[in-house]
Amino acid sequence: MSALNEGWFTEIFQNEGTAFSLQVKRKLHEEQTPFQKLEIYETETFGNLMVLDGCVMLTSRDNFLYHEMMTHPALFTHKDPKKVVIIGGGDCGTLKEVLKHPGVEEAWQVEIDERVTKMSEKYFPELCESNEDPRANFFFGDGIQWIRDVAPGSLDLIIIDSTDPVGPAEGLFALDFYRDALLALKDGGLIVQQSESPMLHTDSIIKSIHMDLRKAGFDHVQTLPFPQPVYPTGWWSCTMAGKDKPVKYFREEDADNRPFVTRYYNAGIHRGALAMPQFMAEALGDPVQPGEG
């Protein structure tokens, strides 16, 4: 039985009986914000690491997988997204990907904890490159209330880039919130939410998200799996839902000809992510085939 000596950050997933560790050079920052304990480490091989309440949020090295998959599939599924809101996403990585789309006219980042954004500006400056973009808007406060207050039918895309559905983010995985989100969307609008691990959460969280989104009035729901090494099982997902249009089809030609750089996303990856692993297709009751693709 090997033991990890000093010099490692370890996150233990007690319920899952697994743990993941990164070798660290030093702790760069630690504070108790009004909402959570925020730590930043410099790791040996994954760049900088942000930890909230003991949970790995992101590293410099592999966050591109998550941020690209939380944004580009939804933005290329919507016909012409102009107004986009990110609930959470305080590290600004999602905002940066959204603003790569020239058609986006207005993007909001609604994050409850301003300290996350401040520390991301300091320790993950590459994720904050677009914070000065004139289309970027920041609101630090409650995302649930923000969605409730926004003008009905005013948004094209809502991206829920939150922590796990316990604690502060719990209300973002809830029927009432999805109902408010549906009202806030224009016709043709979409919602996309980080939806945990296909391996661990298909029969629990992912299934609940599907049921609640349908109950709230979203007719079209689709989970897209993708790799994310620093999260439990190294396998993660987002779940996308359309107010009134299928989310299995996307602007493939635009995705092929995207006028910006990506490291994971491309049209083939998007099509691939629409294919459900057999056990997920069976658990979620979705057809196996993602269309003609």
Added chain:
Amino acid sequence: MSALNEGWFTEIFQNEGTAFSLQVKRKLHEEQTPFQKLEIYETETFGNLMVLDGCVMLTSRDNFLYHEMMTHPALFTHKDPKKVVIIGGGDCGTLKEVLKHPGVEEAWQVEIDERVTKMSEKYFPELCESNEDPRANFFFGDGIQWIRDVAPGSLDLIIIDSTDPVGPAEGLFALDFYRDALLALKDGGLIVQQSESPMLHTDSIIKSIHMDLRKAGFDHVQTLPFPQPVYPTGWWSCTMAGKDKPVKYFREEDADNRPFVTRYYNAGIHRGALAMPQFMAEALGDPVQPGEG
């Protein structure tokens, strides 16, 4: 900095600066075979765990991802695979998946360490269900020599289900071995090899495999990524190559109508795995799009 107490098995990936741990109930077995140290644990949440020389080989819970992806894409890419050889694969999980294909007439498992198979029969009986199949043949010895000795042009599919390319398996990731494999294959034949982590090894091992396979005379080479939680980064791959035919196309209708149960694999997943993440497409010089799919 949390530390893991007793009651955990931890694999430290020193070069990668990461570690992965599984909570264990007890050690079921430990021996030094003529080739390696073999341990079996009962874990809290992942069923039984096999460890060779300190490296996680498989768990009861998630091995289906690896075994299905090492077999079904290749078997549905070949037009009509009848004679299949597995080099390595001592746990018999690959053999079991191969024998699900009714068209396979003869399957060989060529494993150097008979103790791995014996302990798999005891602790992973579900993987050894097909060991009594009259089409199943076992040879315990050197896979490199076996491929060198087999009649030229006698095999439809060679599956290299080995440990990492250090130590005993190093010769299986080598130009000479690929040349012998090409000779051993019939026209229309295929080779498929486990090829490590897309995140960690694209620019090293995966790129070398592509180059060596092409040098050996395989014109068509394709890496298929898939999730595998207990391996480093939780993201793994196999690399498939065709003797004389592209490997980007497969018998989609047969895959859709497969007469057996899978948990991960289906035709959509196969198509999806043919799509290269953008950074891999760029590193490997492959076209991004997997065809018309």
